[in-house]
Amino acid sequence: MQSAQTTAILLNFLREEIKKTGLTRAVIGLSGGIDSAVVCALCAGALGPEKVYTICLPYRASNPESEAHARLCAETFGVHYQVIDITPQIDAYFDSVDKDAPALRRGNKMARERMTILYDHSAKLGGLVIGTSNKTELLLGYGTQHGDMASALNPIGDIYKTQIFELAGYLKVPEPIIKKAPSADLWQGQSDEAELGYTYAQIDELLAELIDQRVSERALKEKFAPVFVDRIIKLVKKSQFKRRLPLIAKLSARTIDREFRYPRDWGV
Amino acid sequence: MQISLAQIYPTLGNIAENYQLLERETLAAQKAGAQLIIFPELALTGYLLKDQVYDLLQTAGEYLARLTKLSEKIDILLGSIEEQNSRAYNSAFYLSRGQLLHTHRKVYLPTYGMFDEKRYFSAGSRFAVFAAAPGKTAVLLCEDAWHFSSAYLAAAAGAENIIILSSSPYREGIQDRWHSINQNIAYNFAVNVIYCNRAGVEDGVTFWGGSAAYGRDGKLLARAADLEPRTILVELKNDPEKRHDSVFVRDERPEVVLKELQRIWQAEL
Numbered sequence: 055m056q057s058a059q060t061t062a063i064l065l066n067f068l069r070e071e072i073k074k075t076g077l078t079r080a081v082i083g084l085s086g087g088i089d090s091a092v093v094c095a096l097c098a099g100a101l102g103p104e105k106v107y108t109i110c111l112p113y114r115a116s117n118p119e120s121e122a123h124a125r126l127c128a129e130t131f132g133v134h135y136q137v138i139d140i141t142p143q144i145d146a147y148f149d150s151v152d153k154d155a156p157a158l159r160r161g162n163k164m165a166r167e168r169m170t171i172l173y174d175h176s177a178k179l180g181g182l183v184i185g186t187s188n189k190t191e192l193l194l195g196y197g198t199q200h201g202d203m204a205s206a207l208n209p210i211g212d213i214y215k216t217q218i219f220e221l222a223g224y225l226k227v228p229e230p231i232i233k234k235a236p237s238a239d240l241w242q243g244q245s246d247e248a249e250l251g252y253t254y255a256q257i258d259e260l261l262a263e264l265i266d267q268r269v270s271e272r273a274l275k276e277k278f279a280p281v282f283v284d285r286i287i288k289l290v291k292k293s294q295f296k297r298r299l300p301l302i303a304k305l306s307a308r309t310i311d312r313e314f315r316y317p318r319d320w321g322v
Numbered sequence: 323m324q325i326s327l328a329q330i331y332p333t334l335g336n337i338a339e340n341y342q343l344l345e346r347e348t349l350a351a352q353k354a355g356a357q358l359i360i361f362p363e364l365a366l367t368g369y370l371l372k373d374q375v376y377d378l379l380q381t382a383g384e385y386l387a388r389l390t391k392l393s394e395k396i397d398i399l400l401g402s403i404e405e406q407n408s409r410a411y412n413s414a415f416y417l418s419r420g421q422l423l424h425t426h427r428k429v430y431l432p433t434y435g436m437f438d439e440k441r442y443f444s445a446g447s448r449f450a451v452f453a454a455a456p457g458k459t460a461v462l463l464c465e466d467a468w469h470f471s472s473a474y475l476a477a478a479a480g481a482e483n484i485i486i487l488s489s490s491p492y493r494e495g496i497q498d499r500w501h502s503i504n505q506n507i508a509y510n511f512a513v514n515v516i517y518c519n520r521a522g523v524e525d526g527v528t529f530w531g532g533s534a535a536y537g538r539d540g541k542l543l544a545r546a547a548d549l550e551p552r553t554i555l556v557e558l559k560n561d562p563e564k565r566h567d568s569v570f571v572r573d574e575r576p577e578v579v580l581k582e583l584q585r586i587w588q589a590e591l
Contacts, residue, residue: 056494063492063528066549070523207526315372317525319334 055217057224061096064209068100071207072182074322079181083172083202084108084127084135085239086120088222088231089210090186091127095225096209097184103132107179111168114141120239123231130228140167161240165201173204182206190215190254193261194286195293196238196246203296214258252282260286323456325558326351326359327544329533331522331551334368337378341366341385344400345392347553352396354555357455362487362520362533363401363428363464364412369489370524371403375442379405386415386422393417397455401463401487409444414461414487416454424452428463429472436491436527437465451479456514456558464488467503477511478576482538482565483558484511488519492530497548500532509540512568514558521551538564 072080080097084090090108097106110124121137128135144164148155155163172183185205187197189212197203210218215236222232236246236254247253260278263269264287274283299311308314328347332340344361351359363369366382366389382403389398397418404413404427412431416424427446431439449472451460460476460483467473467486476484484507490496500517508515515536520529534545535556546552565571 059494062549063530067523067526067528071526316374317334317370317372319370319525320374 055213055220057221060213060221061099061224064096065100068097068184068207068209071319072101074319075182075206076322077180077182079105079107079179080184081172081175081179081181082106082108082184082186083168084110084124085186086110086117086123086127086231087236087239088218088227089188090124091227091231092218092222092225093184093186093210094127094131094133095222095227098131098133099225104134105181106131106133107175107181108133108135109172109175110135110137111140111171112137113139113144113164115241116239117237117242119234123228123234126228127231130226138171140164140171143167157241161238162198162201164240165198169201169204176206184209185211187211188215188218189213190258190261192297193265193293194250194257194289195296196250196289197296199296214261215254216258251285256282257286261290264290323358323558323560324354324356325456325516325535325556326354326356327516327518327533327535327546327554327556328359328361328365329519329521329531329546329550329552329554330361330365331520331529332362332365332368334370334524335374335378336368337366337381337385340368341388344389344398348389348392348396348398351553351555356396356555358397358399360485360487360516360518361398361400362518363414363489364403365400365487365520366402368524369520369529370527372438372442375403375410379403379410389415390417390422391420394420397423399461399485399487401489403443410442411446412439412443412463413446414463416452416459416461418454423454424450424461426450426461426463428466430465430469432465439465449475449479451476451481457482457560459483459485462486464490467507470507473507473511473513474579477513477570478574481511481513482560483514483516484508485516486518488517489529490519492528496530497532501534501542504534504536505540505542508536508538511570512538512565514538516556516558521549537561538568 082094094108108128110121112121176183183205185208187203188210191197192211237244348359367378386402399416401414404411412428414426429446431443431445433440449460451458458480460481462472473484504515504517517534519531519533521531522529531548535543537543544554544556546554
């Protein structure tokens with residue numbers, strides 16, 4: 055990836071697509087991780103740091119290092135920063151509804167709670183929520199639908215995780231954020247790569263061939279371990295619904311998005 | 323002669339606003355001494371129109387008539403949508419002395435990957451050469467140029483200049499691809515190549531700019547910056563010696579191509 059060229063494209067994308075909506079600000083959930091740090095750097099570059107509002111949304115079980123890194127990121131790029139603890143509402147919900155809810159449900163609930171707070175600040179501040187999902191996690195479905203996957207614009211959705219590292223270096227994201235192991239931080243000690251069972255380097259190499267170069271499954275299995283290929287293809291297929299709008303039962307001759315087709319920039 | 327290459331950023335679907343932009347650019351070019359101003363593909367309407375193609379056909383026609391009146395003192399070449407016999411075309415219009423001198427309807431409508439042009443447009447079927455201010459000229463619309471036969475046919479018909487109007491979306495490597503296509507056309511057919519691309523963003527798609535002019539030896543003469551709206555003035559040379567030196571101009575045998583194509587096509591059937 056050519057980081058300089060990619061950055062120029064993304065700065066222009068953010069500036070233009072935000073300007074069209076009539077808004078001038080960006081709202082970003084800062085997790086302390088590399089993806090939201092890259093998005094923060096891009097938004098600060100595109101709009102000026104004074105137009106960028108970041109919010110760190112920890113839960114009591116979140117790694118304290120995450121908040122420290124979120125703060126470091128905000129300070130580095132000079133953007134607005136605040137912390138909103140989501141523990142009270144998450145605990146109140148599960149205490150009253152289901153004390154035995156497993157970690158995955160709790161994690162999803164937290165991701166969606168964060169989303170509603172970001173969207174409330176979108177309305178409060180007159181800013182767009184900028185997405186922080188990269189191409190790898192979008193393809194694997196490694197994210198919460200209507201949670202961290204929700205946004206108005208996503209500048210990094212066509213960039214694989216391994217390329218994010220490269221871009222982060224170019225954008226001068228602080229070293230500790232680049233160096234630490236990627237984690238969704240939904241519970242203590244969680245690690246993306248441990249959970250996925252493969253490294254991002256392995257996954258991205260396979261995805262680039264599968265998705266971008268459209269190499270056949272058969273050919274991929276000659277190069278990569280067949281069990282690995284099967285697992286990744288299954289994840290991509292299984293999560294297709296997360297990348298699409300809800301299905302609409304077709305009745306009329308002009309169904310929304312099927313025959314009724316207008317660009318999203320139609321009304322702006 | 324001086325040509326103005328207007329790498330503009332039209333607003334999607336807002337013809338009235340785009341007309342203002344084209345008018346401003348045209349008057350500025352006229353003032354700067356240009357004899358021809360060139361705008362990108364679908365300059366009057368924007369590119370990712372989808373169903374708006376049908377909504378805007380009539381308005382586009384009305385504003386084209388207004389632009390035609392602007393062409394009294396400077397020639398104007400632009401892309402817009404066109405209605406002809408109730409069909410929609412992605413067309414280029416060469417306006418001169420208050421008249422519509424030439425229309426090119428896009429022949430190759432990309433309908434793959436991110437493109438869906440055939441869903442909305444009917445295809446043209448001619449690569450005509452016409453006499454214009456810069457000499458014998460042919461116009462191609464974006465994808466047309468990716469078929470080498472388009473430039474070949476224009477050159478076979480005697481084109482000395484090939485002008486390409488484009489709305490080319492950015493994806494990695496696209497600049498080099500276009501540079502190579504433009505340079506090859508210029509060199510192989512000993513024609514001036516003028517490439518006018520647009521700037522701006524529509525639905526997350528970036529149009530990368532980089533409008534450029536090439537001499538009849540394939541040499542890059544001028545290039546506008548990437549991404550940003552820019553207007554550049556280009557001095558277009560009519561250098562006959564480069565035509566005389568060209569093996570295409572001297573030795574090409576279209577009758578062999580025609581005969582062989584007929585044979586190959588018959589064998590296919």
